[in-house]
Amino acid sequence: MKMEIRSETTFLVKPQTPEWKGYLPLSEWDQTSNITHVPIIYFFKPSRDLDGLIESLTDSLSRVLVPFYPMAGRLRWAEGSRLLLECNSAGVEFTVAKSNCGLDQLGDCTPCPEYKWLVPEVDNSRPIWDLPLLLVKVVVFKCGGFTLSYSMSHAIVDGLSAGHFVSEWARMARGEPLKIPPYFDRDVLASPAGRNGLHSLYLKGPMVAEFVPPPLLLGQTDSVEEQKNETTLFMLKLTKSQVDRLKNKANQLPPTNGCPYTRYECVAGHMWRCVTKARKHEPDQLTTLLVSVDFRNKMRPPVRPGYFGNAVLDVSAKSYSGDLVSKPLGYAASRIRMVIDKVTSEYVWSMAEYFRQQPDWSLFQDLHPPGSDDGPFYGNPNFGVVSWLTLSMQGQDFGWGKDVFMAPGNHEFDGDTAILEAPDGSGTIIASIGMQVRHVDDFRKYFYEDIL
Template sequence: MNQETAKTVQEISKCTIKPHKVVEESKQQLHLTPWDLSMFNANYIQKGLLFAKPSPSLEDPNPTETFINQLKHSLSITLTHFYPLSGRLVTRQQQDPPFYTIYLDCSNGSVGAEFIHAAVDLRMMDILTPTDVPPIVQSFFALEGAINHDGHTEPLLVVQVTELLDGIFIGCIFNHVVGDGTAYWKFFNSFAEICRKLRKSKGNKEAGDYHHFDCSISRPPITRRLFLEAYKDTPLINLPFSHHNEFVARYVQPPLRERMFHFTAESMAKLKAKANEECTVKDIQISSFQSLSAFVWKSITRARKFPSDRKTNCTLAINNRLRLNPPLSENYFGNNIHVVFGTTTSGELLKNGIGWAALLLHKAIKEHTDEKIRKSVDEWMKKPHIFKVADVIDASSVLMGSSPRFDMYDCDFGLGKAVAARSGYANKFDGKVSSYPGLTGTGSVMLEVCLPPASMRALESDEEFMDAVSPHDIHSVHLD
């Protein structure tokens, strides 16, 4: 048994954090959109950041304890702005006429979010240096295996702060019905902004003592739900069910290896140049991320050793906000995402270059217009449905989730720049690839790849793929 598997995360304390103030908007039901309702069977979002531990000083001999208290007070202030995270899901139904709806209730003083303080006898390098992401990282996140429908009884937000011997991991467990990845990182950045200001004020304030503290944030969320014009008069959506057992389905992960692969800005530029050179349509510009996605799709398909006639997709999670007409603010706090995909066979994908594959993805993204988004909402409203994870994942395909555009490493809680971003158990399956900003500056990308052991071994033996990946010791960039 190695050192990492011999260790366990120990819970030190747990408490409920309520908003510093109860705002008037939170006293009303928050109706859910088709984008929100579709998420019930997915897991909570589980992502977090690793920081170096603050050093003791004469002024503060117990800086970690001070920081934990500041985090709690900062979360209370942040929840005033992001009040939906303090509520619970509620189902309302009747038999005659049939009526079944689910909404978000933030009234009754708000139930609140959960805050967990935990510790583990490990160092940061025990997490960062192994080839695979150590399984113990999953213990840095609460509610393992919970699906979003569990938000009827579980908190919609849990913040777990895990002390390492030389580091602090801040993990947020965030109900996906409340918001998507864009919303998640808006919350995380605002949480960090409040904590940073609190630390600068040298305040270890008692609960409620914010008379002289600036509780504002630079980018307040828009919490009012978006309902497209045709449905503004009937936002409370009647679902075609009489009991949650008719649509709730839990997905059990198969055994997977999870590994981080880093692509420098130089490597990304080479992939983009190669994709554009190989692209058969010369009047378009293949983007860096389209090039990377095509390269990863092709590499994983080659590692899987499929028959040449096996159908395969590369699916991309896509943000609708700026694709709507008129555009929706990036500060919209809710779900507004779709997926688009390129489809071919294993043989065609491997026979052609990454420019050919990237063109499939480019076209799928280009065709995702305001008209197409509205049409998909119309179709859903005519026949509401809740997707089941097992029905939509495909072991022949690759799903590119998260985004290197998310502002992760500017989440400064007053501890300096994060050393790394990691995720928990949630929403992982064969072929799931999550994208993060890279650690070596603008243009670099970190990929979290989940594959069965045999496929991962084949990918690691793929010279073309590994030649594009930077050395594994990049974490020293932020640990020097």
């Protein structure tokens, strides 16, 4: 049966009490890279009567928006494609809908075409000053289950901050007090010299290399032809024993710094090798793996809990495809370890200073909405693996029991992937993978065969 959405109603939810109004500075990390809305979806199976569900969700949302007041604001453009955050209590867009089918008709809740009906639609034709930073959608199914999804502006939060907001919202919906208050002081990311107006002390030329365009397929002068290929989104799972096997394989050659490779380094390295094989690269094809590094604990001193904003830096591991597929898994993990280790306080400050010196930040901003034909291209011969392994996204309970599944909304860019833990606590890792359809079967084959 085809899914139908009916009785759809949209309204604004504003902070319960007036909060500070004015312009909140945004950091260089808020204003560069992906600054579009990112969709997330939660699935909840029937646990008790849904009476009062919407009232509870909207009431708790209005209360959590008091300490998290920037989420109810709006962005503004400034000179040089800089963004300003106006805290004006304009509100969060909230949509309620009903579906004619049951959750069981979505199978195991993994990505499917029906997702587009379940996540809030972000109208990017609206001027930025009119576009909510957070859009929420609740769809109630005839079985009594429901989905709660949101699209949140990446210009305001990264994954850790998004998880912080949702966790506190769920706590308030359960009648519990705020656990970790947010704070918005961007100076905690500034260098000591920067705080004293001596920014140029941290301008280091070699950091500019991070903005060299990623390599293209051999024989091609652009990525237009690759972008024309059909893509899809699918999920694969690795059990804890499979992950342990990958870790053992990767650590057969001791890492240079003596610390065993992490789950992320091993799984991301494994996926990088598999996609390189599936794409049948020439040995001398250069390929990069995009790695997003949360630098909160890499700063000196570390950023204390509750910082609400972006504190993630993208770095690129590089290798020739021939080396990647012919050498042991530890080689791929070592390439990833190398770029993660170079992210230090000094590196972050230097990159911030590099941005600060640029007259136009539009060169570093991705404004394309998820799913658009002209969106970002991480694909062949490149790949990206974002870790959600340490985010507090899953296991949210808004008073109707914990979610049974959580996933990114549909994003079908070739090579744009995320890994997250299964919600059952078994140690299973779920990989959400965007890829060209023609490479999926080979990737799936290598994904499991290469573990043996």
